[in-house]
Amino acid sequence: MKQRRDTPRIYDVAKMARVSIATVSRVANGRGNVTGPTSERVRATMRRLGYRPHALARGLAARRSETLGLVITDILDPYFAEIVRGAQEEAEAAGYVILLGDTSVHAHREDLLVRRLMERRVDGVIVASSRTTRAYAQLVTSLDVPVLCINGQRQFFPHSVQIDNRAGAKLALQHLIGLGHRRIAHVAGPSDVPTRHERLAGYRVALAEAGIAYEPQLVVSGSGDLESSRAAAGALLMLLDPPTAIFAYNDRSAIGCYQAIRERGLRIGADVSVVGFDDIVMAGWVDPPLTTVAQPRAEMGRLAVTLLLGMLRGEAAPAQVVVMPRLVERASTAPPAVAMAASRRATASSR
Amino acid sequence: MKQRRDTPRIYDVAKMARVSIATVSRVANGRGNVTGPTSERVRATMRRLGYRPHALARGLAARRSETLGLVITDILDPYFAEIVRGAQEEAEAAGYVILLGDTSVHAHREDLLVRRLMERRVDGVIVASSRTTRAYAQLVTSLDVPVLCINGQRQFFPHSVQIDNRAGAKLALQHLIGLGHRRIAHVAGPSDVPTRHERLAGYRVALAEAGIAYEPQLVVSGSGDLESSRAAAGALLMLLDPPTAIFAYNDRSAIGCYQAIRERGLRIGADVSVVGFDDIVMAGWVDPPLTTVAQPRAEMGRLAVTLLLGMLRGEAAPAQVVVMPRLVERASTAPPAVAMAASRRATASSR
DNA sequence: CTGTTAGCGCGTTCAG
DNA sequence: CTGAACGCGCTAACAG
Numbered sequence: 001m002k003q004r005r006d007t008p009r010i011y012d013v014a015k016m017a018r019v020s021i022a023t024v025s026r027v028a029n030g031r032g033n034v035t036g037p038t039s040e041r042v043r044a045t046m047r048r049l050g051y052r053p054h055a056l057a058r059g060l061a062a063r064r065s066e067t068l069g070l071v072i073t074d075i076l077d078p079y080f081a082e083i084v085r086g087a088q089e090e091a092e093a094a095g096y097v098i099l100l101g102d103t104s105v106h107a108h109r110e111d112l113l114v115r116r117l118m119e120r121r122v123d124g125v126i127v128a129s130s131r132t133t134r135a136y137a138q139l140v141t142s143l144d145v146p147v148l149c150i151n152g153q154r155q156f157f158p159h160s161v162q163i164d165n166r167a168g169a170k171l172a173l174q175h176l177i178g179l180g181h182r183r184i185a186h187v188a189g190p191s192d193v194p195t196r197h198e199r200l201a202g203y204r205v206a207l208a209e210a211g212i213a214y215e216p217q218l219v220v221s222g223s224g225d226l227e228s229s230r231a232a233a234g235a236l237l238m239l240l241d242p243p244t245a246i247f248a249y250n251d252r253s254a255i256g257c258y259q260a261i262r263e264r265g266l267r268i269g270a271d272v273s274v275v276g277f278d279d280i281v282m283a284g285w286v287d288p289p290l291t292t293v294a295q296p297r298a299e300m301g302r303l304a305v306t307l308l309l310g311m312l313r314g315e316a317a318p319a320q321v322v323v324m325p326r327l328v329e330r331a332s333t334a335p336p337a338v339a340m341a342a343s344r345r346a347t348a349s350s351r
Numbered sequence: 352m353k354q355r356r357d358t359p360r361i362y363d364v365a366k367m368a369r370v371s372i373a374t375v376s377r378v379a380n381g382r383g384n385v386t387g388p389t390s391e392r393v394r395a396t397m398r399r400l401g402y403r404p405h406a407l408a409r410g411l412a413a414r415r416s417e418t419l420g421l422v423i424t425d426i427l428d429p430y431f432a433e434i435v436r437g438a439q440e441e442a443e444a445a446g447y448v449i450l451l452g453d454t455s456v457h458a459h460r461e462d463l464l465v466r467r468l469m470e471r472r473v474d475g476v477i478v479a480s481s482r483t484t485r486a487y488a489q490l491v492t493s494l495d496v497p498v499l500c501i502n503g504q505r506q507f508f509p510h511s512v513q514i515d516n517r518a519g520a521k522l523a524l525q526h527l528i529g530l531g532h533r534r535i536a537h538v539a540g541p542s543d544v545p546t547r548h549e550r551l552a553g554y555r556v557a558l559a560e561a562g563i564a565y566e567p568q569l570v571v572s573g574s575g576d577l578e579s580s581r582a583a584a585g586a587l588l589m590l591l592d593p594p595t596a597i598f599a600y601n602d603r604s605a606i607g608c609y610q611a612i613r614e615r616g617l618r619i620g621a622d623v624s625v626v627g628f629d630d631i632v633m634a635g636w637v638d639p640p641l642t643t644v645a646q647p648r649a650e651m652g653r654l655a656v657t658l659l660l661g662m663l664r665g666e667a668a669p670a671q672v673v674v675m676p677r678l679v680e681r682a683s684t685a686p687p688a689v690a691m692a693a694s695r696r697a698t699a700s701s702r
Numbered sequence: 703c704t705g706t707t708a709g710c711g712c713g714t715t716c717a718g
Numbered sequence: 719c720t721g722a723a724c725g726c727g728c729t730a731a732c733a734g
Binding site: 062 | 726727728729730
Binding site: 019021022026033038057059061062063 | 705
């Protein structure tokens, strides 16, 4: 606040347009029927005065804050930043505003975050934070406003927008298999998120469909971060019969794989192919640019807002909306060295 | 809204504690003098009922929204994300909430962004967006609430938090000169931001102080993005007498330089040293990790909020707060090849 | 189709 | 030190 006291109020518009404040309200909100000329006069007056409705007063009266809570893990992580972007765009178009809640800001005090959302009387909440506990989910759900999660523990939430992790993993594997790889490793994610299991499942299914035996020692667990993945990939490369390709849990861990590969004097792509998951901006910046499974995150953010706004209007929303990923081929994948040698031999002998 | 109708209101607390709502209000806000026992009884009741004041009602009555507007260029850019993070932390501690405005979401409609901030009756605004026009600045300033800019066109704003760009550039140059470099190029930023000129000035001053002649052809202009910097660096490397080191406008352009160097079959560090500016997360991820001038961005975000909150309390704020950068040495810088050869010769002959 | 009126939930005088 | 009463700016019945 502390607005100049002369910020025009609805009352000022009404007086100047010689109508009641109710009429101004109707025109401003496009509700109710107002005669053409009257409506036009009011509209003109609003413009002249530069009238902007007071969101707080409006919210108080309408019992609707036009604010959506968006809970993420970390705004520094481009993965979340893109979701935020998409959500903001969609919300903005509807006149809504996004209230960001960063669980890493509220470390150990998830209740504080929920309290803020409650105090601000958000109309709905999107939980994109990936590692929400059941207790936390219950806390959010208890707000008694529509809640929707993005790529989360969907068992905790009534509505969700999810990427098809299995399909994504299969895309990655099929790409590698198509290039001729047979020994494909997987640096898996942290064991407490469903995403890990879904991507792992996709990995196994794709192998099975290609008639390649699953070898447990080719799957190692990371935490989805750089360091652990680097260590995991390092271990893989030390195997007697090392993999020719690695499917990483996500782009961050793929970059960890990059480091491990380089440390052993191997070349990414030529010696060991790497496929990531997510397609964060970084993926295009690293050297070589990373082949990865792209999640349409901005779109998911937009979709989540669209669904939530629909629910606010009383529309029924599907329990789950599954979004399909797509493969972005860049330079970190190539046919395996052995296959190339073999194909060279084949080519030579066929001459 | 759409809160369960049984969300406790101040009235409920008052009734149950057998006091008036005025007393509850006083206790809740720590204002006015309330007897110890009464205060305790009210407090206990608030806890029992899980009472949370209604931010909208409170804001309407108090003429204060406890909301701060934060205008950035792009939340996807980690540079801004960190400022946001710092600002959120500080605001949260004071019970304030940050309303994010992304100028790239509101492309060509800056007025829309300002309108949103006005409708929501933000108590103050921080403009961290780097390329604000005068018109835009006037628009924001006309909101008649305290405004403060971070690393912006400070000529347009009454208060600002700024990084010392000249000092930062000097840090970079002194580091390179200390390593033995003499031919140091600069990929400069877009010509319409003051930052460009300040960093360029620091570059020239450092050279002068080291007794190295300034060569105009060693300074080329980029736009602060990957592509243009890559082209700019490419041109530098094509010179008859190419530089042994490049001081890039920012980390993104440094990564563009990486690409240009690699394209020519040269090694970063060993053949051409590169220093960036900003220290975005990416800087530590690229290969080799980038030596760069770090801006304490989270701290600047926090500082901005602190200053703004002070202004809201009526305290006088300094027109400018200048923050010092520091050099983060990583692996993209090394002594120049010629210097190494020379030092080897020197070592050999001295034996 | 338009105006009147009663709140929305809370802060804040002003009396007591 | 405490309570009653008013108003913040707007929406939403309800009358006309």
